[in-house]
Amino acid sequence: MMRRDFGSREELAAYLEGEFREAAGRDSQVSPIVGGRKQAERLLARIDPPRYAASRNYLDGNVSRLSPYLRHGVVTLRQATETAFSKVKDRMQAAKFVTELAWRDYWQRLYAAMGRGVWEDREELKTGLPPGAYAKELPGDIAEGRTGLVCIDAFVGELRETGYLHNHARMWFAAYVVHFRRVRWQAGAKFFLSHLLDGDVASNHLSWQWVASTFSHKPYFHNRENLEKYTDGRYCRVCPLKGKCDFEGSYEMLEEKLFR
Amino acid sequence: MSELIWLHPDCLAADNPAFQKYPQAKALFVFDEAEIASEQWTLKRIVFLYETLLELECDIERGDAVEKLLATGASKLVTVASVSPRFLELVTKLKASVEVEILPAVAFVDYRGSLDLKRFSRYWKRVEPVLFG
């Protein structure tokens, strides 16, 4: 039987580091995100559906940060939906938030149908490149956060430290790995699964497939302008590669560079 | 020993359907070493789950989930459904030795009928009217 009495979070972390040596060997950081229903209820109380709809694409937008709790059934999608509806006069004002909750339900239903098949390409790539053009392993500079791209390295640091990334950061990171570095989506998906507190094979792998284009009509990618806008320039401002980074240029130019 | 609530990583709430149906039953969570290894969990996920478990009335073990659950000697395991293939495999193994009652998880939406899952838009076309009337 494992212990249940701890004087502090530090004591708990030290105990678990001793019990789970392999996991700690992969990464022994402890997230500032605290587990448990109490914290989940604090986050539920803070849901603000209209502000969410207006700002969710921005890194410091009003997102809920409920994902680790929803992932583990600490709160249910139903509870999150009802809470959102209770905060607005007209349900439609909560439509954006509830649609995002629905994505989780959708991925879960697909997972039920696909099982371990989620690890394989669901459809052909739409990038015009053969599967063999993509590297099998995640390059070390990405996993260690030393690509030189301030944004990407910051995402890796945050992921390793907190186990959470904003949805847009997940999309940019996945696009960077798959399209700008030509690495198989599975390699990136495994890296996320290892570090995300909300790591979930359904939402994670199918989102990676969506970025890669094996589960969508076209590949998802971004340019620097897009990233700069939704991050309020916080990375580009201090990036030595600004003006000459991989993401520079129009979508047409990047499409030409990445996929022809 | 009678019923035992089997807590797994998809149902960690004190008001989950298993606790609701068997409020007197004891509960057990096993950190399954095979799962941790196959998903390559890092320490932070384990701390997060552990903190969640400390708010629940349950025993906590680590090792092989099937072995640990069977070692309790429970005559029946009660749990909440999950779609994960790992969960389904554990259920199959457990059922060879013990009765397992699987209660449905709380649904996001009460939709009866089949859903076309080819794309989110098709799914949403059916589900949206149920939620928004």
Ligand SMILES: Cc1cc2nc3c(=O)[nH]c(=O)nc-3n(C[C@H](O)[C@H](O)[C@H](O)COP(=O)(O)OP(=O)(O)OC[C@H]3O[C@@H](n4cnc5c(N)ncnc54)[C@H](O)[C@@H]3O)c2cc1C
């Ligand atoms: C490459 C990639 C990998 C991802 N991996 C995971 C994962 O392993 N686990 C996971 O839960 N989500 C994953 N997502 C989806 C999404 O990024 C996160 O759910 C969301 O960012 C969590 O933050 P939040 O709780 O503040 O979200 P909010 O925007 O506040 O949304 C509320 C809830 O809705 C659900 N949700 C929102 N957006 C999505 C989405 N696009 N897909 C599925 N569910 C969504 C989540 O449960 C979330 O907690 C991934 C997305 C991408 C692009």
